[in-house]
Amino acid sequence: MNSTTATATPRVLILGAGMSGILAGIKLREEGIHSFEILEMGDSVGGTWRDNTYPGLSCDVPAHSYDYSFEPNWRWKSLYAEGHEIHAYFKHCADKYGVTAHVRFGTRVNSVQREGAEWIVTDTDGVRRRADIVINCLGVLVHPKDPEIEGLQTFEGARFHSARWDHRVPLDGRRIGVIGTGSTAVQITVALAERATSFKMFQRTAQWVCPNFDVRRPGWLRALHRIFPRLSWAAGRFQNFLLESTFAQAVVGNKTMKNLLEWLARRHLSQVKDPVLREQLTPRFEIGCRRLIFSDKFYQAIQAPGVELVTEAIERIEPKGIRTRDGRLHELDVMVCATGFHALDYTRNLVITGEHGQSLGDQWSQGAQALRSVAISGFPNFFMIVGPHSPIGNFSLTGISEIQMGYIMKLVRMIRRGEASAMAPLPHAQTQYNDYIREGFKNTAWVSGCSSWYLDANGLPRMYPYTPAQYRRDMKEPDLEEFSIVA
Numbered sequence: 262m263n264s265t266t267a268t269a270t271p272r273v274l275i276l277g278a279g280m281s282g283i284l285a286g287i288k289l290r291e292e293g294i295h296s297f298e299i300l301e302m303g304d305s306v307g308g309t310w311r312d313n314t315y316p317g318l319s320c321d322v323p324a325h326s327y328d329y330s331f332e333p334n335w336r337w338k339s340l341y342a343e344g345h346e347i348h349a350y351f352k353h354c355a356d357k358y359g360v361t362a363h364v365r366f367g368t369r370v371n372s373v374q375r376e377g378a379e380w381i382v383t384d385t386d387g388v389r390r391r392a393d394i395v396i397n398c399l400g401v402l403v404h405p406k407d408p409e410i411e412g413l414q415t416f417e418g419a420r421f422h423s424a425r426w427d428h429r430v431p432l433d434g435r436r437i438g439v440i441g442t443g444s445t446a447v448q449i450t451v452a453l454a455e456r457a458t459s460f461k462m463f464q465r466t467a468q469w470v471c472p473n474f475d476v477r478r479p480g481w482l483r484a485l486h487r488i489f490p491r492l493s494w495a496a497g498r499f500q501n502f503l504l505e506s507t508f509a510q511a512v513v514g515n516k517t518m519k520n521l522l523e524w525l526a527r528r529h530l531s532q533v534k535d536p537v538l539r540e541q542l543t544p545r546f547e548i549g550c551r552r553l554i555f556s557d558k559f560y561q562a563i564q565a566p567g568v569e570l571v572t573e574a575i576e577r578i579e580p581k582g583i584r585t586r587d588g589r590l591h592e593l594d595v596m597v598c599a600t601g602f603h604a605l606d607y608t609r610n611l612v613i614t615g616e617h618g619q620s621l622g623d624q625w626s627q628g629a630q631a632l633r634s635v636a637i638s639g640f641p642n643f644f645m646i647v648g649p650h651s652p653i654g655n656f657s658l659t660g661i662s663e664i665q666m667g668y669i670m671k672l673v674r675m676i677r678r679g680e681a682s683a684m685a686p687l688p689h690a691q692t693q694y695n696d697y698i699r700e701g702f703k704n705t706a707w708v709s710g711c712s713s714w715y716l717d718a719n720g721l722p723r724m725y726p727y728t729p730a731q732y733r734r735d736m737k738e739p740d741l742e743e744f745s746i747v748a
């Protein structure tokens with residue numbers, strides 16, 4: 262990238278070419294800013310939808326509410342899109358809006374350092390890039406977490422994490438085991454239960470599962486949406502409305518909605534005929550405390566012949582399979598670790614150093630804090646999409662990203678107009694904002710007594726604790742009183 266002045270055409274580096282990185286590129290181009298690069302470690306855009314390819318992968322947020330608002334997608338085959346469709350959609354958006362050409366694939370960033378009035382971004386090949394603005398779009402569920410179980414490495418069959426699926430491994434007629442009961446494990450169980458000779462799901466914690474009322478979108482409906490794209494747009498708004506007036510309310514203190522969800526989940530669970538199995542599948546924590554699972558078919562799959570829910574704790578892993586505490590050896594050909602991620606670990610494998618030489622990892626050692634999720638005190642012109650306390654447990658990630666990028670663009674425009682060369686939150690403003698966030702936690706389902714990736718090391722939620730409407734109000738306009746502005 263050529264060096265330019267810090268105003269009219271700021272040099273921007275975007276980290277990551279997933280959903281939010283593509284969006285950031287689109288919005289910069291829309292503004293006439295072409296002086297940007299997107300640094301992406303993979304060989305294709307799409308982030309999580311590129312990395313996760315497990316059988317059964319789909320998005321449990323209705324497809325149209327996962328569209329960018331400016332690019333409604335008529336192609337979705339069902340109410341809920343499959344993973345490969347979503348990946349194709351983001352690739353399409355990156356191409357259509359001219360973003361792909363800005364992506365430097367195979368570039369893994371390992372440090373982002375403030376030097377004087379600019380940022381130096383260094384990749385693992387030692388290439389140093391300079392920027393006036395950095396937008397961190399590295400995502401939240403990126404780094405797979407293998408289970409800490411004795412003997413994991415000794416297993417002689419095929420073993421992989423759900424986010425690193427090994428498609429060379431045959432599945433039909435094999436003995437398959439999946440460790441975990443989160444959204445991923447549930448989708449894998451539905452997809453593979455009937456393909457395996459025997460399928461075992463190893464459960465440590467039973468989860469709440471709601472039906473998602475999935476339906477195919479017939480050809481005529483897709484054709485209609487193709488001719489009238491506003492229909493897709495309207496469907497997206499309607500789906501968002503439903504999501505925001507039910508689930509999003511339930512998790513932040515709306516008792517009626519919470520009771521409604523619980524009623525729905527219990528009714529769904531009642532299709533499990535065997536009372537022992539039903540009891541084993543009944544969660545022991547309040548609904549919404551952990552990420553709710555949406556699946557029409559899970560209970561059907563777990564009751565299918567050849568499928569077993571193993572609730573006995575895992576003792577260790579042996580060459581032939583999984584040994585549970587009752588002494589039983591569950592022999593397997595394929596072991597899938599659907600054991601989640603080092604979630605929201607924003608500085609993992611990345612050193613970010615601010616204006617006083619301070620490391621963001623250190624600054625966040627007691628919990629990540631930002632101003633309105635997008636800017637960090639001491640890190641001028643360093644912005645984040647889906648940063649700390651984003652409403653990721655409440656509503657669609659694309660919607661959140663658009664709101665956050667809209668806010669960031671207002672700051673970028675000030676830089677372009679020469680009203681500021683650098684901006685970072687004032688420490689007291691950031692503290693005040695985080696007090697406001699903390700105040701909201703007490704009403705949320707996330708603190709009702711369960712362990713989950715929603716909570717930080719101090720047991721505090723890492724999400725925005727109010728309603729979507731409140732979030733829109735909070736993000737409407739940057740309050741310049743909250744910023745330290747260098748002219």
Ligand code: NAP
Nearest residue numbers: 319320321408409441442443444445465466552599600601
């Ligand atoms: P997860 O929700 O973190 O679940 C991990 C599972 O692995 C849990 O059941 C956990 O048990 C189990 N586990 C971990 N270590 C274990 C061990 N040593 N022994 C036994 N069990 C162990 O991970 P995920 O299912 O991959 O989902 C992560 C997030 O991705 C979701 O919450 C959701 O936000 C997102 N997601 C979304 C979709 C979608 O359709 N939109 C689909 C998939 C995932 P415990 O519960 O006891 O800890």
